[in-house]
Amino acid sequence: MGRAPCCSKVGLHRGPWTPREDALLTKYIQAHGEGQWRSLPKRAGHNILLSLLLLLHLPSQCLLRCGKSCRLRWMNYLRPDIKRGNITPEEDDLIIRMHSLLGNRWSLIAGRLPGRTDNEIKNYWNTHLSKKLRNQGTDPKTHHKLTVPPEKKKGKKKNKQKHENKKGSSEKTLVYLPKAVRVKGLSCVPRTESTFTLDSNSGSASTSQEKVQSPEEVAREVNMVWGVGNEGIFFGEDHDLVNTSYVECHSDDVHTDHGTLQKLYEEYLQLLKDEEKPADELDSFAQSLLV
DNA sequence: AACGCAACCAACCGCTCCCGG
DNA sequence: ACCGGGAGCGGTTGGTTGCGT
Numbered sequence: 001m002g003r004a005p006c007c008s009k010v011g012l013h014r015g016p017w018t019p020r021e022d023a024l025l026t027k028y029i030q031a032h033g034e035g036q037w038r039s040l041p042k043r044a045g046h047n048i049l050l051s052l053l054l055l056l057h058l059p060s061q062c063l064l065r066c067g068k069s070c071r072l073r074w075m076n077y078l079r080p081d082i083k084r085g086n087i088t089p090e091e092d093d094l095i096i097r098m099h100s101l102l103g104n105r106w107s108l109i110a111g112r113l114p115g116r117t118d119n120e121i122k123n124y125w126n127t128h129l130s131k132k133l134r135n136q137g138t139d140p141k142t143h144h145k146l147t148v149p150p151e152k153k154k155g156k157k158k159n160k161q162k163h164e165n166k167k168g169s170s171e172k173t174l175v176y177l178p179k180a181v182r183v184k185g186l187s188c189v190p191r192t193e194s195t196f197t198l199d200s201n202s203g204s205a206s207t208s209q210e211k212v213q214s215p216e217e218v219a220r221e222v223n224m225v226w227g228v229g230n231e232g233i234f235f236g237e238d239h240d241l242v243n244t245s246y247v248e249c250h251s252d253d254v255h256t257d258h259g260t261l262q263k264l265y266e267e268y269l270q271l272l273k274d275e276e277k278p279a280d281e282l283d284s285f286a287q288s289l290l291v
Numbered sequence: 292a293a294c295g296c297a298a299c300c301a302a303c304c305g306c307t308c309c310c311g312g
Numbered sequence: 313a314c315c316g317g318g319a320g321c322g323g324t325t326g327g328t329t330g331c332g333t
Contacts, residue, residue: 014302014303015301015302015303015327016301016302016327017301017302036318037318037319067318067319068303068304068318068319068320069302069303071319071320072301072302072303073301073302075320076301076302077301104322104323105321105322106321106322107320107321107322118320118321118322119300119301119302119322120300122322122323123299123300123301124300126299126300127298127299127300128299
C-alpha cells in the first residue's frame with residue numbers, strides 16, 4: 001500500500017550531487033539551520049520555474065532536490081562535524097561491540113562515534129567489519145562463533161554474486177532482533193554535542209520562525225508539478241492548490257506556454273550540470289530572461 | 292591496452308514512527 | 313481516537329574505482 005513518494009520526482013535532480021548543489025545546500029543550512037527538509041528545496045529556491053515566474057527571485061539559489069535527498073546529503077556528507085574515512089582500530093572495536101549489543105541500529109551506533117554517520121558505519125560494517133568477523137570465525141550477525149569455516153569466495157558475476165551474498169539464502173541465519181525503532185532525542189545519544197546544541201538552541205526553532213519573503217510564502221503553496229490552467233501556467237506539488245492569481249500577477253512578462261518553460265527548465269539543468277561555468281552564471285541566465 | 296571482477300560508498304527506496312490538527 | 317504529513321531509519325542499488333589477468 002505504500003505511501004506516495006516524499007516528493008514529486010518530476011523535474012528533480014537525482015544521482016550524485018554537484019559541488020554547486022553542495023554549496024547551495026550548505027549555504028542555506030548555515031543561514032537557516034537544519035530541519036524542515038521537505039520544504040527546504042522550495043525555500044532554497046528549488047523551483048526554477050517558479051523562480052522565473054516570481055521575477056527570478058534569487059535564481060542562483062535554486063536547488064532541484066527533494067527534501068529527503070537534501071537531508072541525506074547534509075547528514076551524511078556536508079555537516080561540518082563529519083569525520084570521513086580513517087576509522088581507527090578503537091572505533092572498529094567500538095562498532096563491533098555496539099553491534100553485538102544493538103544489532104543493525106546504525107544510527108544508535110553512530111551516536112556513540114562523534115563525527116561518524118550511520119550510513120558510513122553501515123557501509124563500513126558491510127564492507128569491512130562483517131568480513132573481518134567472518135574471517136575470525138565469528139558470525140557477524142549473531143556475534144557467535146561460526147561452526148563452519150568461512151566460505152571461500154569464487155570469482156563470479158559481479159552484481160549477481162554481490163546481491164546473492166547479501167540477500168543470502170539457506171545458509172543465512174535469522175536473527176530475531178527487535179525491529180529498529182526511532183529513539184527520541186532525549187534517549188538517543190546525540191551524534192555530537194555541538195550538533196545537538198545547534199538543534200535545540202537555534203536550529204529548527206528559529207528556522208520555523210524565520211521571516212519569509214513574500215514570493216517564498218507563495219512558494220510554500222506552489223511547487224513542482226506543473227501544467228497549464230485556464231488562467232495560464234500553474235505549478236503545484238502533488239495535490240497542492242495553486243495561487244494562480246498571484247502567479248498571474250507576477251508572470252506578465254514571462255511566456256508561459258509549456259514548451260517555453262520546458263526549454264527554460266532544460267537550459268537551467270544544463271547550467272546546473274556545467275561546473276565550469278562561473279558561480280553567477282545562473283543568475284545571469286535568469287536575468288537574461290527578464291524582459 | 293583491454294577486459295572482468297571485486298570492493299567501495301553515495302544515494303535511493305520504502306517502511307515506520309512521531310506529532311499536530 | 314484518527315489521520316496525514318514530515319522526519320528518520322535500515323536495506324538496497326548502481327556507479328565508480330582499483331586491481332589482477
